Each structure stands twice: as structure tokens, then as C-alpha cells.
Amino acid sequence: MGFKNSLKVQMEAKRKLMIYSANKHGFTSSETIRYSQELDHLMNLYRKFETTAEEKTTSVK
Incomplete structure (x- = not known):
């Protein structure tokens, strides 16, 4: 699994976890x-x- 896919799995x-926590303990x-x-x-790592x-793709062209 590549870095990009690993980040996607981690984000999901x-x-x-965040949704579960919000439902159990509240949004704040x-x-x-x-x-x-x-x-x-x-998400910031993924965007970066x-x-x-x-x-890299643009500079190769």
C-alpha cells in the first residue's frame, strides 16, 4: 500500500472515531x-x- 492510500485509510x-466520539461525548x-x-x-499531509x-508532474512536462 502506498503512502497516499495509507493516508486515506488513516483519515477514514x-x-x-471522531463521529463516534461526537455522538457519545458531544461535539465539544x-x-x-x-x-x-x-x-x-x-488531511493537511494528504493535501501536501x-x-x-x-x-513534480507539472515540472516534468
Whole structure:
């Protein structure tokens, strides 16, 4: 499994944890907020990876 797919799997797992936590403890619980921040971090990594890959593709042409 490549890095991109690994990030997708991690993002989906973190999203599920966040939703579960929000339903159980509320949207503003410290646990839910932590999961949200961790998901944000994973999404930022994914976007950075996508941007870097796109720049490499564009510069090769």
C-alpha cells in the first residue's frame, strides 16, 4: 500500500472515531476535538502530498 492510500485509510479511521466520539461525548468534548485535530493533520499531509506530486508532474512536462 502506498503512502497516499495509507493516508486515506488513516483519515477514514480517524473520521469514524471522531463521529463516534461526537455522538457519545458531544461535539465539544476534548476527545472529539482531539480526533478532529488529528484528522485535520492527516488531511493537511494528504493535501501536501497531492500538491507535491502535482508539482513534480507539472515540472516534468
